[in-house]
Amino acid sequence: MTVEGMRYRMGLVCPWRDLPKVFGYWNSIYKRFNAWSSSNKWVGVFKALIIDPDWEWKFIDGSYIKAHQHSAGAAGQEPQAIGKSRAGNTIKIHLAMDGCGLPVEFEITAGEVNDCSVAPQFIAKLPDAEAMVADRGYDSECIREQIVKKGARGL
Structure with missing residues (x-):
């Protein structure tokens, strides 16, 4: 029930x-x-739940999450991925999904970090x-080249 409570919350x-x-x-x-x-x-x-992803297609995107007003600036804490953007204190999640739309990899950065x-x-x-x-956030020549080197078409 503990995990169910976490999911509910x-x-x-x-x-x-x-x-x-x-x-x-x-x-x-x-x-x-x-x-x-x-x-x-x-x-x-998260890794254990990704047993058999459909790797024919990959989708990547980034999304901002607004951090609570008290989430940054506390003394003595380890660095956290909280940055400033037009929306205030934000975190950005870069997510990769398989062909079925299931998440398979993620990266968390500060909000002002560019996708490229x-x-x-x-x-x-x-x-x-x-x-x-x-x-478009991932649109650059070096990224397109990297995708081609991995044997994929960039769409």
């Missing part, structure tokens, strides 16, 4: 304290979620495919 984007009692005590679920996030256990779960600057190392992580679809 992420789906509704509600405060931890508003979790229904059926999932258990909210603070226990929060502490478990926080521990798993700190230890990168969620990355392992992340794309080379992001694309290098992905296996070869027949075609790669990306938006």
Whole structure:
């Protein structure tokens, strides 16, 4: 029920304290979620769920997430991927999906980081495919060359 409580909270984007009692005590679920996030256990779960991706086509895109107003600037914390953009404090998630639209790889950067600057190392992580679809943010000559070197058509 702990993971179900986490999924419920992420789906509704509600405060931890508003979790229904059926999932258990909210603070226990929060502490478990926080521990798993700190230890990168969620990355392992994400990788385990990608058993047989459809690599004929790859889709990549980036999306901004607005960070909470109190999320940046606390003293003594490790660096986090929070940056300034026109929208304020933001984080950017670069996501790759397979031909079925399922996420298969991701990269988290500060909000002001350009898609073109992340794309080379992001694309290098992905296996070869027949075609790669990306938006204008990933449109540059060096990225197109990298896609062709990996044996794919850039669309």
